[in-house]
Each structure stands twice: as C-alpha cells, then as structure tokens.
Amino acid sequence: MTRHEDAAAPGTPPLPKAEADRGADKPPWLRVRVSNASSLTDTHALMRRLGLNTVCEEAACPNLGDCWSRRHVTVMILGSVCTRRCAFCNVATGRPQPVDPNEPERLAQAAAELGLRHVVITSVDRDDLHDGGAQQFVACIEALRARAPAITVEVLTPDFRHKSGAAEAVAAARPDVFNHNLETVPRLYHDMRPGADYAHSLGLLAHVKQLDPAGFTKSGIMLGLGEERGEVLAVLDDLRRVDVDLLTIGQYLRPTPRHAAIARYLDPAEFSEYAEQARARGFPLVASSPLTRSSYHAEEDFGRLRAARDQAPNASSRPA
C-alpha cells in the first residue's frame, strides 16, 4: 500500500498498538491527545456495521482521535491484506480477500451517514488482480457520485506497477484529486518499498496529470527514515517537474518494532523550512508538519487548492 499514516494512540474504540503507546522518548510535538467524543465511538461502530476497513485503524494513524471525533475517515478498499511488504507500513501482508462487489455501495452509505462532502479512498496493493484494483476505485467513485452528485472524491492509489490501463481507468473516472505517495527518497526504495520503483511512481503522477490536466495531483513523503536533506530537495524538484499540485510531508513513526527504525525525529521548524522550499519551487499547496498525513485535513486542503485555482488568471477548472 502507498500511504504513510502510522503510529497511533490508544483510546475509545480499541486501536492498534503502535509507537505512540510506547513512545516515552517521543518528542512532545508528537504526543497526541485522544478525544473520547462520542462521535469517535459512533464512527467506529458505523465502520464495523458497514464492514469497511479504514486506513486510520489499519495504519495506526496518530490523528485518528482528531479525525474521527470530526467524523472524518479514510476508507481502505479492496480488503485489509496487502500484497506488498513495505518496511514502514502497518497493514497486514499475505493473501488478499476477494474483491467485494458491494463495497462501493457500502462506502457511499458510510459517506452519506457521516455527512462527508469530500471523501478520501485508498486501498491495499493488489498485485494479484489483473487491474491492480483500478475498477474497484472506479466503482467507488461512481457509487459516491450517484448518491451525492456534489461530493468530491480523492483517491490515494497504489502504483499500479505492471497493470496496463489501470491508471487510465481511474483517471477516466475523474477523481477530484489523484494522490500517489512517493513515500521516501529513491535511495531508500530498495529497503523501504521493495515492490516499488521511484521512477515508475513519479511517472504515474506525470501520466495522470497528462490524462486529466484539470484534475489535481497530490503526493507525499515521510521524513525520519534516514534521508538526507539534499535527497529530499531533489524529490521536491522531481514532483514539481511533473506538476504535482499538493505536497504532504510528515514524520515517519514506527508502527511496531518489526518495522523500519526511526532514523531521527525532525523538529517542527525543519518541516516548516521544507514547506518554504516547496513553495519556492511553485507547489500550489504544501502541508508539512510532524503529524501531516496524506488525508489529514484533506477536505480543507482541497478547498484551498480549488479556491486558488479559481482565482488564478486563465483558470481552467472543471465544470462542477
């Protein structure tokens, strides 16, 4: 899978054990307060009732208490078992479940019950499927729009490596935001993303932008895995070169001792400095902080991006 929401805190409902549970040495800016708001419990109950997986839980996201108390969730489609084994990711690896044809409708039901106006959909990697799961993304987008035509949809996809036509199929469904995370610098791909290829992932983002220039593209990286500053800046250059609109940068947190070790915790000021570097390169929108995750405040970021484009001279926005 291709996301970096990770490391959580305990609370109501029960959450996966993660770095936050044991993180006495964790810097104060990463210690999250867990809300006990009833909406958090309600959100958990809704996901179970509708049989939906969330990346918030599966990846043990530190922002779960905050997001869920605001009834924001990111649904992880195509099962809870991934065909890849990324060194930073908490999602189970193994033989995946069959594709559930009713999942898109249940996702739309959840979005309606939660009152979501902007939905983020992600998935496990499905290298076992001929289309990498692309058609299920399409079905989910269509189900959401059939129920709520004004809804906006953001997809956070796998890399669809060796899946001819998959990216094209998802792009043709015209998600409002197409996100694919680079996750880390190319030098660390072999150890961190053994099934992936940096050039391919970058190429996917470039291709999607060519397929749908009026749609927004988005990508993100984690810091603290051992990358060097120059390598990070080179990734920013690469992403800007392929016209990515929205960049997210967050701190890697180790989900369990079996996962890649944290090389270091970056100070919040370093995240701010990377944000400045990214803005100087021309990214229309940048979210960079220790707790930034791909889907954290995704609706607000999308709104800002759209507003900025609408105000720009020669704006070429999509029809609503």
Ligand code: SF4
């Ligand atoms: S940041 Fe994303 S993955 Fe984490 S809790 Fe919020 S919506 Fe879920």
